[in-house]
Amino acid sequence: MTNISEIDIPQISINNMKKLITGISTDITTAGTQALMLWGSPGIGKSDLVRQLAEDLDRIFVDVRLSTIDPVDLRGLPMINVEEQLTNWLPPSFLPNVQSEPGILFLDEINAAPPMLQASAYQLILDRKLGEYQIPEDWLVIAAGNKLSDRSVTHRMPSALSNRFSHFEIIVSKEEWFQWAWQNNIDPFIISFLRFHPQLLFDFNPQNNKLAFPTPRSWSFASIYSSIRDENPDLYFKGVQSCVGYSATKQLMAFSKNKDMLIDPEIILSGKDYSLPNDPGVHYVMMGALIQSLLTNPSSDRITNYFEYANSFENTSFSDYGVVIVKELINALMNDNPLANNENGMTILQKNSSYKSWLNKHSKLLMEINSQ
Numbered sequence: 001m002t003n004i005s006e007i008d009i010p011q012i013s014i015n016n017m018k019k020l021i022t023g024i025s026t027d028i029t030t031a032g033t034q035a036l037m038l039w040g041s042p043g044i045g046k047s048d049l050v051r052q053l054a055e056d057l058d059r060i061f062v063d064v065r066l067s068t069i070d071p072v073d074l075r076g077l078p079m080i081n082v083e084e085q086l087t088n089w090l091p092p093s094f095l096p097n098v099q100s101e102p103g104i105l106f107l108d109e110i111n112a113a114p115p116m117l118q119a120s121a122y123q124l125i126l127d128r129k130l131g132e133y134q135i136p137e138d139w140l141v142i143a144a145g146n147k148l149s150d151r152s153v154t155h156r157m158p159s160a161l162s163n164r165f166s167h168f169e170i171i172v173s174k175e176e177w178f179q180w181a182w183q184n185n186i187d188p189f190i191i192s193f194l195r196f197h198p199q200l201l202f203d204f205n206p207q208n209n210k211l212a213f214p215t216p217r218s219w220s221f222a223s224i225y226s227s228i229r230d231e232n233p234d235l236y237f238k239g240v241q242s243c244v245g246y247s248a249t250k251q252l253m254a255f256s257k258n259k260d261m262l263i264d265p266e267i268i269l270s271g272k273d274y275s276l277p278n279d280p281g282v283h284y285v286m287m288g289a290l291i292q293s294l295l296t297n298p299s300s301d302r303i304t305n306y307f308e309y310a311n312s313f314e315n316t317s318f319s320d321y322g323v324v325i326v327k328e329l330i331n332a333l334m335n336d337n338p339l340a341n342n343e344n345g346m347t348i349l350q351k352n353s354s355y356k357s358w359l360n361k362h363s364k365l366l367m368e369i370n371s372q
Contacts, residue, residue, distance in 0.1 A: 009039070013173035014049045020168075021053055021140070028140060029102075031128045035141035037110075037165035041204055043215025044172050046144040050106045059140070060103030064094055066113035071120040075131060091133040102138040111145035111154045118161050126164040150206045172202045177216050182332040187226035190219060192288030193255050195324060196281060200248050212245040219244060258282040265293035268309050269302040276312060283318060287325045291332050298333065298345035300352050307354035323362055 012020070021036065028034065040046045047063075054061035066074070076091040096103055107125075110118065120130075125143070128135040135141065143165065148154055174194075181191050194201050203214040212218065225239035233256075241249040258281040263274050268290060277283070290309070294302055306329065313322035333346040349355050 009167040009169055011169045011171045013171060013176055014045055015173065015176045017049060017168060017170060018053050018056070021142075022057065025057060025140060026138075029138050032126070034166045035125045035143060035164065037162075037167045038142065038144040038170050039147055039167065040144070040170035041150050041202075041215075042146055043204070043217035044170055044202065045216055046170050047106075047108055048217075049170065050104060050108075050142050050144065054104045054106075057102075057104075060096070060101055061106065062094065062096055062103060063106045063108055065108055066117050066121060067109055069117070071117050074117070074120050074124070076133065089132050091130075095133065096136055096139055098134070098136050100136050100139070104140045104142060105135065107141070107143040109145055110143040111148075111157050113155070115155055115158060118155070118158060122161055122164065125161070150204070172216060174198050174201055177201060178328065179331045179334065180216075181220075182328075183334065184220070185223075186220060187223040188288035188292045189226065189229070189256075189285070190223050190252075191328070192284045192286075193252055194219065195287065195328065196255060196284035197251060200244075200251065203248065210245055212241065212243055214244045214248045255281055255285065258285045262286055262289060265290045269293060269305050271301070271305045271308070280318060280321065283313075283321050287321075287328055290325070291329055294329070295332060295345065298348055300348055303349055303352045304354045307352075307358055310358065326358060326362070 017038070028036070038046050038049070051061055051063075053059075073092060076089045078087045079090050080086075081088050091097070096105060107121065110121070113121075124130045124135070125141060128139075128141065145157075146154055147169075148156065178191060178195070180186075200214050201216060201219065205213075222240045222243040225236050228239070229236040237249055237253055240252060258279060261277055261279065261282045262285060263277075265286075267274050277286075290306065294306055307326070310322045310326050313319055329349070330346075333349055
């Protein structure tokens with residue numbers, strides 16, 4: 001089998017893929033235009049990408065899993081037209097009809113479907129029709145599937161079908177995930193941990209045959225267990241392990257021991273005196289706790305004290321950390337963060353003189369982090 005990573009297709013992050021599709025969305029909704037095929041490993045967010053895109057573009061979202069239907073289901077059922085002595089085909093209800101508003105037809109896990117079913121989709125994908133059925137105007141056709149090298153349940157895509165797509169490989173962008181995590185109420189403790197161990201955001205090896213492993217999706221599942229962490233740590237870590245596996249959970253357990261050495265976030269945000277710990281793990285645990293406290297009341301004075309804390313790492317062996325915690329604060333205040341009680345937190349930040357001074361001094365480092 002050909003490994004998709006060896007095929008000459010572009011790699012692209014989720015946010016950039018959304019920008020690309022948005023830019024050409026009105027140009028790929030007619031017969032003869034190529035549909036889009038998104039390749040990528042399990043758990044990196046291919047399906048969520050398309051679902052979010054439909055929401056952003058205010059389009060109907062129709063998810064069709066070809067692997068769950070038979071070829072005859074896709075064609076529909078024949079209906080005898082007695083008057084004209086003909087047989088007409090009634091299309092299946094899961095396909096959009098001509099009265100539908102603009103939308104996205106998403107063929108998820110398309111290469112998990114048997115070759116015969118993939119073949120039945122040829123005309124639907126290129127000509128936007130199947131027999132008498134026609135996909136309505138202003139509908140995008142997007143497909144997705146796991147890479148063959150990931151050893152998922154996949155079938156090789158026939159060349160005739162492959163040539164009907166424009167192909168992209170979706171890759172994990174750590175910075176995009178951190179932005180997404182704050183916007184989607186992911187546990188700040190997990191965000192801090194993954195800032196400290198970014199290699200564990202996505203750690204999938206198809207040769208290992210493990211049931212649970214770290215992916216952006218599995219970390220979002222693990223975040224659900226945060227409500228029992230303080231009350232019952234043992235059960236919490238069992239829940240996390242069920243999502244991301246033993247190895248990552250073991251490192252999270254070691255990371256959690258730093259919580260006993262934390263400075264009370266309110267001491268820092270109120271401008272009181274404190275001593276910086278020397279353990280980098282403590283700093284990263286501190287980051288999540290500090291931002292979580294600041295979000296409850298992002299006043300200008302508290303933001304100023306936050307930057308006093310960030311600036312205290314200059315000219316130390318932890319100088320990069322001072323940049324990371326500012327980047328993480330920006331992520332947390334962007335796009336109506338559900339943890340923030342003040343809708344104007346980002347506005348207050350942008351007007352803050354300490355932030356402006358910091359940005360003038362560190363803008364280059366901030367851009368380097370954003371490009372990762």
